[in-house]
Amino acid sequence: MQFKEILNIIGSYKKKPSQQRSNKTVEDLYQTAREILESNVGVDVDVELSSKLLSEKSGYSAGVIYRYFNKFEDIFIKLSTEIADKHFDEVQQIFINHQAHEPIDKLIEKLVDHAFDFLSKRTILIKNLPLLFNLVMRRLKDPGIVFKVNDRLLPYMMELQKNDMTHTFEKMNEMECICRLRAFDLFIRIPYATSNNTFDLLQHKKSCYKFGVLIFSRHSVYLD
Numbered sequence: 001m002q003f004k005e006i007l008n009i010i011g012s013y014k015k016k017p018s019q020q021r022s023n024k025t026v027e028d029l030y031q032t033a034r035e036i037l038e039s040n041v042g043v044d045v046d047v048e049l050s051s052k053l054l055s056e057k058s059g060y061s062a063g064v065i066y067r068y069f070n071k072f073e074d075i076f077i078k079l080s081t082e083i084a085d086k087h088f089d090e091v092q093q094i095f096i097n098h099q100a101h102e103p104i105d106k107l108i109e110k111l112v113d114h115a116f117d118f119l120s121k122r123t124i125l126i127k128n129l130p131l132l133f134n135l136v137m138r139r140l141k142d143p144g145i146v147f148k149v150n151d152r153l154l155p156y157m158m159e160l161q162k163n164d165m166t167h168t169f170e171k172m173n174e175m176e177c178i179c180r181l182r183a184f185d186l187f188i189r190i191p192y193a194t195s196n197n198t199f200d201l202l203q204h205k206k207s208c209y210k211f212g213v214l215i216f217s218r219h220s221v222y223l224d
Contacts, residue, residue, distance in 0.1 A: 025060065026068055032058035033075045037083060037125040047124045049076050049131065073135055080125060080132050087118050088152065095156035103168040107160070108212035115188050116205050126192045150185055151178055157216075170218050180215045187211050 033054060041047055051062045051072035065072055094114060098107045119126050136146065157177050161169045172180065188208050191201065 022068070025064060029054065029058055029060060029065060029068070029075055030079065034079050037076065037079055038122055039124045040121055041123050046127060049073065049128050073132070076128070077132055077136060080129075083122070083125065088150075090114060090118075092153065092156060095153065095160060098160055100160075100163040100165045103166040104164075104170075104217045105168070105209075105213050108209055108216065111184075112188070112205060112208045112212060115208070116201070119189075119192055120201075129189075129192060147182060150182060153181055154178055157181065168217055168219060170216055184208075184212055184215065 036047075036049070036053065036057060039047075047053070049072075051065055054060075054065060054072055054075065055062050062072075065075075069075055091111065091114060094107070094110050098110075133146075140146070154174060154177055158172075158174065161172065161177075191204055
């Protein structure tokens with residue numbers, strides 16, 4: 001399952017465009033919203049997603065926006081799920097590219113580097129993640145489905161564990177692996193999910209590396 005599949009459950013369109021002009025309007029709105037979510041602003045600058053912001057940036061009135069979408073946030077929810085899926089596809093590739101002769105700390109280092117590169121370049125999206133997450137959760141009858149999306153990485157971690165030639169991967173069953181993958185993901189996103197600007201992100205990045213090694217490695221030597 002991918003994040004975009006959740007859209008099939010909560011919906012997004014109010015009215016499906018049938019004319020060329022209508023299609024262009026919807027695409028313009030999506031492109032503007034995409035540019036907003038992919039933007040980077042200072043850590044002390046708050047940009048709140050709103051129909052007013054989308055209207056100002058796109059040049060379309062709020063009335064036009066609501067002509068095609070039930071709620072303005074549906075646009076941002078759709079695009080944020082696409083961005084998240086792209087991120088997970090890239091993470092999946094990191095698992096695929098990891099070689100059996102490479103120890104677990106090398107994998108953790110690549111995962112943490114990728115996560116922080118992704119998070120640092122999209123501060124508007126990250127600052128609004130709690131809002132978008134809550135909006136999605138409210139519409140789902142089974143909120144747990146959101147966490148199951150992240151579990152797509154499970155088979156890759158289990159395969160790496162099986163093929164490990166370095167004896168540095170912790171031996172885990174599937175449930176243990178799922179719990180640790182979820183914990184690792186949540187640990188990385190702590191300062192962003194809480195909108196806490198007091199975090200020293202460089203120190204947090206080091207802590208994420210240590211935490212990843214701690215829960216996935218058979219040895220603690222890498223923590224020294």
